[in-house]
Amino acid sequence: MSSNASHLPSSLILVGAGKMGGSMLEGWLKVGMKPEGVTVLDPRPSDEMTRLCEKRGIALNPTESAAPDVLVLAIKPQMLDDAASLVNACLGPHTLIVSILAGKTVGDLRARLPASGAIVRAMPNLPASIGRGATGAAVNDQVSEGQRLMADALLASNGIVEWLPTEDLIDAVTAVSGSGPAYVFHLVECLAEAGAAAGLPKELAERLARATVTGAGELLFQSDLPPATLRQNVTSPGGTTAAALEVLMRDPDGMKALMREAVAAAKRRAEELAG
Incomplete structure (x- = not known):
């Protein structure tokens, strides 16, 4: 793995802590993400996730949270509309969104999250759950080099990351490594x-x-x-x-x-x- 702890964000909100979101969180913690900088938002967290948050001091569904450096969207794609207002309220002017929502383009995210700016769209696969994933990722034109490095550090904690020249290639990545x-x-x-x-x-x-x-x-x-x-x-x-x-x-x-x-x-x- 090529994840570099020096590029990890100091604050992060994970929206959706299911199988993939939970695996990503464990990967971030393994490479040095400070648990006190992480907030998990999930209306129905598993018992395992609840125990992990309690053990590591991770905020789980707080009533309020400050705008983070990074917000990772790991909910089911069909839940985006219902979660949009909550997610939008979490965003600050410098928050990077990292979305792993299959089939939801940067345009879809911008339309539903008007406060969004910098967005990374990523497609991981199931072996990320054991640290052997393959992720394809693309950025929009508002992502700075520092934000891309943050996203790379997060995504590489679960396997390899291949940065794509355009978002248009995400569907092909989905067909090859995602599926x-x-x-x-x-x-x-x-x-x-x-x-x-x-x-x-x-x-x-x-x-x-x-x-x-x-x-x-x-x-x-x-x-x-x-x-x-x-x-x-x-x-x-x-x-x-x-x-x-x-x-x-x-x-x-x-x-x-x-x-x-x-x-x-x-x-x-x-x-x-x-x-």
Whole structure:
């Protein structure tokens, strides 16, 4: 992780402390965010979040709070309209909004939050909950370099951050890394099912498939080699892996074409939700 504690904000309001919001908060605390500078607003906090706030001295649903350096929007997208007046009242002239609301553009946020100025729109993914996330982020024209560094410090506490040249690329990021963990989980399902069809006991096939994908992922994480090189390194000419890859890589119905179609479908849906 590249998070730099020196760029963490001194004050932050987290709006929405569900699975993703709570995971982000834990990441900020791990890299040095001062808990007394954090306020959590959530009408129905989990017991776990309530205990965390009590243990670390984090303000939970106070009646009043000063305008923060950063306000992180981590509610469900459909809750934005209901929460807009509360959020707008929390904003100061120098507050940076970091939004992880899928399908809600900077324009949507500006329309619902008239007091907003600097906005970072980010798309994290589920592995952020274990510190191995992949986040794509874009800024509007009011974000200063100092604010971008603050956002980078916060987002990088949960994994890697890729800064996008324009917000228009967020939908493609959503289709690749935002939805991508589900594709990998389905790969494990399919590999286990194929193993069972080949004669393995179902439970054994599931264990082998799970260990194979997690092990390959860790190897990819630790290696500087391109994925194609890693694939070639485990593929002996004329061997069993080569025979399987002939099926997976054949055109026009191989994995590449299927994945391109799947990502395109996810991107179209993201665009529909944004519209």
